[in-house]
Structures are given as C-alpha cells and as structure tokens.
Amino acid sequence: MKPGITCIFTITLLLIIILTVSAGCISPVQQSPASSAVNVVESPPAVFKDQEFSFQFLRTVGASYSGEADIGECLATASRIKEGDFESWYSEWKNTADTFRTAGDKSLAAGHRRTAMEAYYRAATYYRTAEFFLHGNSTDPRIVETWGKSRETFCDALALDAVPYEIVSIPYENTTLPGYFYMVDNSGKSRTLLIVQTGFDGCQEELHPYAVEGVKRGYNVLTFEGPGQGEVIRVQNIPFRSDWENVIKPVVDYAVSRPEVDEDRIALWGISLGGYLAPRGAAYEPGIAALVTDPGTYDVGENLLRNLQEGGGAAANMTKEDLREWLRTDPAEFNDAIRKAMADDTGTRWLNENGMFVFSAGSPAQFWAKWMDFSLVGTAGKIQCPTLVCAGAADHFDPDGVQAQALYDNLTCERKLMVFSDEYGAGSHCQLGAFAQSFGAKFDWLDDTMGMDG
Structure with a gap:
C-alpha cells in the first residue's frame, strides 16, 4: 500500500x-x-448499558431455558458487576459459580443427585461466563483454571444425567x-x-x-x-x-x-x-x-x-x-x-x-x-x-x-x-x-x- x-x-x-x-x-x-x-x-x-455486557448477559441468562442458568441468580450477579469492567465481570460470575459448585457438592453428599446435577449445570455456565473477558493476556492462568472448572463441573453434571x-x-x-x-x-x-x-x-x-x-x-x-x-x-x-x-x-x-x-x-x-x-x-x-x-x-x-x-x-x-x-x-x-x-x-x-x-x-x-x-x-x-x-x-x-x-x-x-x-x-x-x-x-x-x- x-x-x-x-x-x-x-x-x-x-x-x-x-x-x-x-x-x-x-x-x-x-x-x-x-x-x-x-x-x-x-x-x-x-x-x-454496555452493549457487549448486555449481550453476554443475555447469552448467559438464556441458558435458563435448558436449566443451565437461573434468572434470579443471573440478575443478582449482574447487579454487583461494574459496567464495562472485565475484572468485576470475572470476579462476580466466578463467585456465583463457586457458590453453586459448592451447593452441588453438598447436595450430592446428602444423596440428592438431581439437585446436585442441576446446580452443577448452572455453575458450569457461570464459570464459562466468568472466563469470557480474560483473553487480553493469553498467559493469564485464570483462563485455563476457570475454563477447566467449567468443564469439570459440566462433566460432573453429565455423570448424574439420564441422557x-x-x-x-x-x-x-x-x-x-x-x-x-x-x-x-x-x-x-x-x-x-x-x-x-x-x-x-x-x-x-x-x-x-x-x-x-x-x-x-x-x-x-x-x-x-x-x-x-x-x-x-x-x-x-x-x-x-x-x-x-x-x-x-x-x-x-x-x-x-x-x-x-x-x-x-x-x-x-x-x-x-x-x-x-x-x-x-x-x-x-x-x-x-x-x-x-x-x-x-x-x-x-x-x-x-x-x-x-x-x-x-x-x-x-x-x-x-x-x-x-x-x-x-x-x-x-x-x-x-x-x-x-x-x-x-x-x-x-x-x-x-x-x-x-x-x-x-x-x-x-x-x-x-x-x-x-x-x-x-x-x-x-x-x-x-x-x-x-x-x-x-x-x-x-x-x-x-x-x-x-x-x-x-x-x-x-x-x-x-x-x-x-x-x-x-x-x-x-x-x-x-x-x-x-x-x-x-x-x-x-x-x-x-x-x-x-x-
């Protein structure tokens, strides 16, 4: 040129x-x-108000259709996120994911397999959402760590599913x-x-x-x-x-x-x-x-x-x-x-x-x-x-x-x-x-x- x-x-x-x-x-x-x-x-x-945050929120809450998110959990998480702040997005979705991963573990330990499965599916979605905006530093260890938790939790849900x-x-x-x-x-x-x-x-x-x-x-x-x-x-x-x-x-x-x-x-x-x-x-x-x-x-x-x-x-x-x-x-x-x-x-x-x-x-x-x-x-x-x-x-x-x-x-x-x-x-x-x-x-x-x- x-x-x-x-x-x-x-x-x-x-x-x-x-x-x-x-x-x-x-x-x-x-x-x-x-x-x-x-x-x-x-x-x-x-x-x-941020268009990209709005769309990614819609993407996450949309998983509610299949029981892999819940509207109240998503709204509560979003209310704590600072507009346009990637670190805030990560931290709040990660906290929500950890909460329902732990809830699933407790349900499974108590013998409530279906409740555990449902909690795991939701937590897997929230881990995946948390990881979404981390890619500005390809060496950030949280990328593989958080993605890995999402996959592990999803597989734990699959193991409890009937399909x-x-x-x-x-x-x-x-x-x-x-x-x-x-x-x-x-x-x-x-x-x-x-x-x-x-x-x-x-x-x-x-x-x-x-x-x-x-x-x-x-x-x-x-x-x-x-x-x-x-x-x-x-x-x-x-x-x-x-x-x-x-x-x-x-x-x-x-x-x-x-x-x-x-x-x-x-x-x-x-x-x-x-x-x-x-x-x-x-x-x-x-x-x-x-x-x-x-x-x-x-x-x-x-x-x-x-x-x-x-x-x-x-x-x-x-x-x-x-x-x-x-x-x-x-x-x-x-x-x-x-x-x-x-x-x-x-x-x-x-x-x-x-x-x-x-x-x-x-x-x-x-x-x-x-x-x-x-x-x-x-x-x-x-x-x-x-x-x-x-x-x-x-x-x-x-x-x-x-x-x-x-x-x-x-x-x-x-x-x-x-x-x-x-x-x-x-x-x-x-x-x-x-x-x-x-x-x-x-x-x-x-x-x-x-x-x-x-």
Missing part, C-alpha cells in the same frame, strides 16, 4: 471496525414462522479433538446424527441445549471443538484455520466409524462463526446430508472492504489484496489506532483481544490479516446438501444483513433463508435468549429435511 494513503486509510478502517465489529446476519427476505414481521429495532439493554453420552477423542492430524457423543438410548442402533459446532468464542459445553433438543427429537448428537476453540486453543494451543474442511473431514470420518451413526444421514449445524466454518466444511464433505448456518457468514474480508470503499477517500479504490497485504506488514499506526479504540469501547476491546487469543496473533493487524482468509467466495456454490441460512433482525454483529444474504445468494443447492424478528426477543445473534422460538423453527426445518418424526 502506498505510504501516502496510510493515515487516511487507518482512520477510515478504524471507524469501520468500531461500527462493524464482526460478521453476522440479517435479511428481510423471509421471517421465521416463530416471529412475525416487525420493524427492525435494536433490543434495549436488559441490565447493562447416555460418551466423552470422545477425535483423531485430527497429529493430535485429537475433544467431543461429546450424546445418544437417544444405549441400544447401539444406527440413527441420524446431528453434528453441532461452536464458533469464534464458544466452548462445546455451551452446545448442550442443542444436544438435548436433538436427542429429544431422535437424533444422536456429536459436539466437538476444533482449532481456535475451547480446549484446543486453551490447552493444545492450536489456533483457528480458515480451511475448515480439514477439520470437518476427520470429524465425519470419526462419526461414521461408530455403529450408532447412519452414515447416509448426517446433518451439520454451525453456531455463530460456525455459520462460516460449517458451510466451508460441507462444501468439501459429501457425507453431509443437511446444513444449518446459524447465522450465515459469507466473507469477512469482503464485508470489511465494502464498508471501507463506501467510506470514500483513499480507500475507495482499494482491493481486498491491498488490505490484506497492508495488514500483514503489521503497521504500527493501525495497531495504535485499534488499541486506542479498544480503550474506549468494550466491544472493540473484546473482539480484538479474543481474536488475537484464538488466532495466536501478536497484534490486532495480524489478527485481522488472518481473519480475512475466512471466505466462502468460490466455495459456497460447491455445497450440495439442503441448507438453512439463519439471521436475526436485531443482530448487532451485522445490522445490515450483508453476510447471510450473500451466503444465501451464492448457494446453488436447495436452500432456505430464515430471518427471526425481534418482536418476541428472537432477533439477537444466534437467537440467544429465545431458544424456544429458535429450536422450534430450526429443528422443524431439519426434521422435515432429514425425514424425522420430530
């Missing part, structure tokens, strides 16, 4: 990054049957990926399999509500974590990769090796950035019979570039390769500008800190350069299975709906675009906080597509 436009470019890019924090979904094409058409509005904060399951290790390159295999029963019968994966900032324990809903509907369910996610980044130190087909293939190979899996009836569901990862994998994996992108994500770099070009000035004639090439030089002016924005905005801080953590990037520029490789341009058309592209009308990660629409437009397979309005609170990212509407509409599509009884 020519030095003469660097300053203008940096200022323009900085403004765009603050306004467009991530790639998500929205489109007015088709409303889900669970939510009638209304004007698109941003949901008011439930507890916090058959197995903790599995999936062969991957020269290591393994962690997973949970949930079963309808212990019969060993070959059944339809639903594979569910998380995205940019999730752990697979958070996918438990999806697994439970799948089991209720007759699916065996496999969840897993790949590079950049959960245990794989925290313990194995393996960062994200854009060519996710090299992750999905070994996962599917493992799945079909199990007698409980009907190899002709495998569905794949990607959550959040999984709305890019899952279709990327499905494009090269003929064993996928149905795909849910939740929400649809088409091209991170193209979306960023389009916004820059619309800003005019020196950036108007920039190409995607110009942007990528400049970011790869790790320009100090870009990093300084982003770090200044991070100091002033919680969402920008979280996005860049977590991005550097999960990509093992040493600076914001290195993170963005790597993230720009996440593209389905020239790939989406290779997907052959029926595909559901989801979107939320109040999804603050992409309020213009560019990504879901672009993915839908570039699919050549059987496809459906399902947009959730916010009339009854289902318009947020991944419909978090509205599992009843979300599961009803998405699983009904999946049941119809896979020929399930539901």
